[in-house]
Amino acid sequence: MLNDRLRTVMAAGGWTHADLANTVGVDPKTVERWINCGRTPHRTTALEAAEALGEDVHALWPALRQARTARAVSPELVTLYDQRADAPVSTFTDLLAAARQQIDILVYAAVFLHEAYPRLNDLLRERADDGCTVRIALGDPDSETVQQRGGEEKFGHGIESRCRLALMHYHPLINTPGTEVRTHGTTLYNSIYRADDQMLVNAHAYGVNAYRAPLWHLRRTSDDGMFDTYTASFTAVWETARPVEG
Incomplete structure (x- = not known):
């Protein structure tokens, strides 16, 4: 209008x-x-x-x-899951499969995706072949921040091993046109899975494993809303991340 x-x-x-x-x-x-x-x-x-x-x-x-009162539900919020584990893997794969322009993934490891959906690389490759820009930011297993998170989540060195496993999972995509994989050492406040104007955000809480933390599905409906906040967060991390060589 x-x-x-x-x-x-x-x-x-x-x-x-x-x-x-x-x-x-x-x-x-x-x-x-x-x-x-x-x-x-x-x-x-x-x-x-x-x-x-x-x-x-x-x-x-x-x-x-309109009065400036707190909203019970944001208009950008599509679904809220109490825990990431409550969301079927199809929640993630269907979102990514629907992308036509942009896919952004910001995690430390998130190996659950490849384990539950072995065709993930094929899906991302197909999206890239159709013109999508695919950017994947994984945790640097040698960074102090990742190692600290392991201690906070009671995983110890386990999280570093999962980051290395994630790198192995995504390694076949490194030389795929339209796709870039980087590693980052930032504090991961949220894992982000973006597909065009939709996004899944897995919140993180101190001492709580990611699969037990809330997950929300957002759809961009306005400027400067929740969606744009997390998009800016991804961009800030991406600019600090280092490309993974093939």
Whole structure:
């Protein structure tokens, strides 16, 4: 739905998409979606944009008139599992199989996927062949952070062995066009499995094995929401990760 009010105000003030984007710190395509798709920005961003344009924020985005009360359920939340173990492996494989543009996987090991679904590499290779960009970030078994997590989860050196096993599982994909495997040594607050505008997030809790921690299925519905928060987290880790050589 076109946001004609925003378009008119910007035109009257001589604002381009790039001008407003630079002012509030977003991508010009985001501003374009505000206008052409009727997207409502995050309240903080909307207030900054309205102030820059000299317009009432509620006149630009009436949806923000709603009382600022906590939501019982986020509109981006599709499903919440009490534990990752409650989700069948098809939850993961169906999500990845539906991807058409982007697959991002951020884990330490997550060897349960290959163990439960031996065709995982074939699935990822097929997605890459169809034009998907596939990025896989695995835990560096030699990093202090991974070793510390092992102690916290009462696995000891077991987690390092699982990271090495994960590298073995994904190794055949290293030279696949459109696919890149890297290792990282960051603190893993959440494991992330993204396929285009859908994502599975496995939360982590101190002293709790990942399979016992909650898993939520997100679908991107707005800018600056939960989905974008985890996407930014993946990007930050990816930029620190080291490519795995074939």
